[in-house]
Amino acid sequence: MSRTTLTALLLTLPLTAQAQETLNFYNWSDYIAEDTIPGFQDETGTSVNYDVFDSNEVVEAKLLAGSTGYDLVVPSLEFMARQAQAGVFQEIDKSKLDNYGNLDPEIMRIIEANDPGNAFGIPWMMYSVGPGYDVAAVTERLGEDANLDSWSLVFDPANAEKLADCGIALLDSPSEITAAALNYLGLDPTSEDAGDLDQAMALLSEIRPHIRYFHSSQYINDLANGDICLAVGYSGDILQAKDRAAESGNGIEIRYVIPEEGALLGFDMLAIPADAPHPDAAYAFIDYFLRPEVTAAVSDAVFYANANKAATPLVSEEVRNDPGIYPPEATLTKMYSAKPHSARYDRSLTRAWTTLKTGR
Amino acid sequence: MxxxxxxxxxxxxxxxxxxxxxxxxxxxxxxxxxxxxxxxxxxxxxxxxxxxxxxLGNYIFLTEDPLYLVSYLSSVRIAAISTLVTLLIGYPMAYAIARAPEGRRNILLMLVILPFWTSFLLRVYAWIGILKANGVLNNALMSLGLIDQPLVILQTDIAVYLGIVYTYLPFMILPLYATLSRLDGDLLEASADLGARPLTTFATVTLPLSMPGVLAGSMLVFIPAVGEYVIPALLGGPDTLMIGTVLWNEFFLNRDWPVASAVAIVMVLVLALPIALLRRIQSRAEKA
Incomplete structure (x- = not known):
């Protein structure tokens, strides 16, 4: 091949790419409606490469290394905050989003604590972290009178011991589980104090012998199949397990609760990497997602609440009236948000978590 | 050129x-x-x-916390036990293939390689389906009435050993087969003619001559097994401590790429030394 033809080829490459616009979208697993992407593709002619992950840490490592090729990613808010500080994302130009006004100003104000001026992120879905359990298996072991609306279901060693044989799983997420333990102990769930961490770990190590495994996505199938009977996980994931169990007709009834002591309220945020190859496609998708009917369809499919005020009436009643998905006002006041950790605290937390898991 | x-x-x-x-x-x-x-x-x-x-702080840090030494040792132990088990299973298989009639050998070798046609990840996932509480193995044993409580194998060290042995078995069989099939039949006959029983012939002729294959196979299993991350992550329990997991934590949870790199460098050094030693023994054996 002569040099001129090669140069000509190189010149035409970006042109062909423009004719067929592409969107590289990196989202959490099991976190979208079946028709969201096809609907967007049909309407805009953009082809979408949809890729999934199950941990914030993996996304973060990729983003910090740079040149991921992704146009749109969905980190949780406290992770997005630190990544934005490292220069990973570009600021959102709200003038490019006709449907920005659909977002609930109240929720945007809460998000501002970690994303000043709502500069970098658009909320995708909201989640809480709480216990989900197999109603029959847990009632059989703890008795009819047990309080199943409290974190003591997990954190009381006597309960954990009785449930060990049918299987308990915890998220493999040191920050989220430790925050729940701190909150249960009446301490500040965002505390970075070494003494507080010790107390939380002391509590967790008491129930540790009864934990089958730590994992951040496997519990969905295991709960639905009856391989485990209690998991502390993401609200929508547990509700998806409930849905799968009901669909398969295996007789397993799953319940998700936001315990009376409160739970972590989290946000997963759409953000555009600074080096995104197709930022225009990312804007087009965000604007498409912000349409009330599109957001509502995602909430209906994944059992997570959204921050789109205009979408709420379109969300099915089953989802909208589930206190585990849309927490009532009284519960909301007890919920807490996460904050980005200092590097020093992350190291102590990971070290304590390793000790908890392995005994070393 | x-x-x-x-x-x-x-x-x-x-x-x-x-x-x-x-x-x-x-x-x-x-x-x-x-x-x-x-x-x-x-x-x-x-x-x-x-x-x-x-x-140099990252390297000094590794000596301050016993976690790193403990996980190196634990990885080496898991890899060594797995290698031994793989050898014990792989040797008779390689021997049988090498002794099989000429025409059947290729089919048998093909069967050893066949699992590689499916993704490694899928095969490890298949083990989850077999070993889990509600899985194939437990359901079969329960319906046969052999057990009345499901065996907890998944998320234990036993599942890790199973996974490693299963995954790496072909890497043990192939080099063993290569040396065993080249074994001079006259030597075995000579040994028998001189009055040695089959077991003695095996111990004094076959085994020593197949040592290069044993060493090559063991290294092919041991080295990747030490750094294994996927198998313990999918099949192992939360208390399965391997250096791969520690690396993951440093890199992803702590975002401390420098310490993660230091762990990796030390791992390469810890692996390189015994391997260089093995190579020397091997080349000496070949010369002799």
């Missing part, structure tokens, strides 16, 4: 080992930061002055 051919292995080594190793070494002397990439540069060029900051 022909003179360049010997350079190919060196090019390979340079491209896929020396350069990545140098990059890791560089990062291991750095300090973490909230930036892209998440560590500080080693050298800075300002006003005609080149400042190079080499931080």
């Amino acid at each position: 022909r003179r360049l051919v010997p350079l190919v292995p060196f090019l390979w080594l340079g491209l896929f080992f020396v350069i990545p190793f140098a990059v890791l070494l560089k990062i291991s002397f750095s300090e973490p930061a909230i930036a892209m990439p998440p560590y500080l540069p080693l050298w800075e060029w300002a006003d005609g002055v080149l400042t190079i900051a080499i931080n």
Whole structure:
């Protein structure tokens, strides 16, 4: 091949790419409606490469290394905050989003604590972290009178011991589980104090012998199949397990609760990497997602609440009236948000978590 | 052109080992930061002055916390036990294939390689389906009435051993088969003629002559098993401690790429030493 033809080829490459616009979208697993992407593709002619992950840490490592090729990613808010500080994302130009006004100003104000001026992120879905359990298996072991609306279901060693044989799983997420333990102990769930961490770990190590495994996505199938009977996980994931169990007709009834002591309220945020190859496609998708009917369809499919005020009436009643998905006002006041950790605290937390898991 | 051919292995080594190793070494002397990439540069060029900051703290840190030593040892132990089990299962299989009639050998070898046609990840996932509480194995044993409570195998060290042995078995069988099939039949006959029983012949003739295959197979299993991350992550329990998991934590949970790199560098060194030793024993054995 002569040099001129090669140069000509190189010149035409970006042109062909423009004719067929592409969107590289990196989202959490099991976190979208079946028709969201096809609907967007049909309407805009953009082809979408949809890729999934199950941990914030993996996304973060990729983003910090740079040149991921992704146009749109969905980190949780406290992770997005630190990544934005490292220069990973570009600021959102709200003038490019006709449907920005659909977002609930109240929720945007809460998000501002970690994303000043709502500069970098658009909320995708909201989640809480709480216990989900197999109603029959847990009632059989703890008795009819047990309080199943409290974190003591997990954190009381006597309960954990009785449930060990049918299987308990915890998220493999040191920050989220430790925050729940701190909150249960009446301490500040965002505390970075070494003494507080010790107390939380002391509590967790008491129930540790009864934990089958730590994992951040496997519990969905295991709960639905009856391989485990209690998991502390993401609200929508547990509700998806409930849905799968009901669909398969295996007789397993799953319940998700936001315990009376409160739970972590989290946000997963759409953000555009600074080096995104197709930022225009990312804007087009965000604007498409912000349409009330599109957001509502995602909430209906994944059992997570959204921050789109205009979408709420379109969300099915089953989802909208589930206190585990849309927490009532009284519960909301007890919920807490996460904050980005200092590097020093992350190291102590990971070290304590390793000790908890392995005994070393 | 022909003179360049010997350079190919060196090019390979340079491209896929020396350069990545140098990059890791560089990062291991750095300090973490909230930036892209998440560590500080080693050298800075300002006003005609080149400042190079080499931080040995990451290596010192590894000696301060026993976790790292314990996980290295635990990885070596898991890999060594798995290698031994693989050898015990693989040797008779390789021996049987090598002794099989000529026409059947290729089919048998094909069967050994066949699992590679499916993704490694899928095969490990299949083990989850077999071993889990509600899985194939437990359901079969329960319906046969052999047990009345499901056996907890998944998420234990036993599942890790099973996974490693299963995955790496072909790497043990193939080099063993290569040496066993080249074994001179006359030597075995001579041994029998001189009155040795089959067991004695095996111990004094077959086994020593197949040592190169045993060593090659063991290294092919042991080395990747030490650094294994996927199998313990999918099949192992929360208390399965391997250096791969520690690396993951440093890299992902702590975002401390410099310490993660230091762990990796030490792992390469810890592995390289015994392997160099093995190579020496092997080459001496071949000369003798």
